[in-house]
Amino acid sequence: MRARPPLLLLTALSVALTACGAANTTDAASTSSWSFTDGSGKVVTAARTPTRIIAHAGEAAALMSFGIKPVGVYADESVKTDPNLKDLDLTGIEILGQEWGKIDVEKAAALRPDLIVGDWWPAEKAHSGLEEGVDEKSKKLAELAPVVGVAQGESIVDLAEG
Known part of the structure; x- marks a missing residue:
């Protein structure tokens, strides 16, 4: 399991995911087209702003800081001990995994996600x-919706610029 500085991750995601910020605020926002340049360099587009988001723990915390409540969260450890999720109200959010490499894809599919957010390594x-070594069933998460995320870098500057 990798150590992730929560502040570093939240800072980077607050910069990179601002485009998602209006996703749950108005109907007009959800009907506009949307695009995001992923940390891998891939541009992901959608006909409307995604609203049914599944997110990795750190990304979920960043989204929630903007008032965007994901429909599902997967974590590398118990959501009760994950420092990214500390003190967050997860009521109404489906917990899809609480161990690195294990995501309940069947539960995820039932949520009908239109975006999955997890940092890019x-x-x-x-x-x-979705890295090498995770349960092969977990990798099927990427078949449910586009996956995007900010690239992990060697410095906070690189991460924020991403």
Whole structure:
């Protein structure tokens, strides 16, 4: 399991995910087109702003700081001990995994996500939860919706610029 400085992750995501900020505020926002340049360099587009989001723990915390409540969360450890989720109200959010490499994809599919958010790991060329070594069933999460995330970098500046 990798150590993730929660403040570093939240700072980077607050910059990178601002485009999602209006997702749950108005109907007009949800009908406009949306695009995001992922940490991998891939541009992901959608006909409307995603509102049914599944997120890795750190990204979920960042989204929630903008008032965006994901429909599902997966974590690398218990959501009760994950420092990213400390003191957050997870009521109404489906918990899809609480162990690195194990995501309940059947539960995730039932949520009908239109976006999955997990940080991009350049060295592994994979998003959080979809890296080499995770349960093969968990990798099927990427078949449910586009996956995006900010790239992990060597510095806070690189991460924020991403």
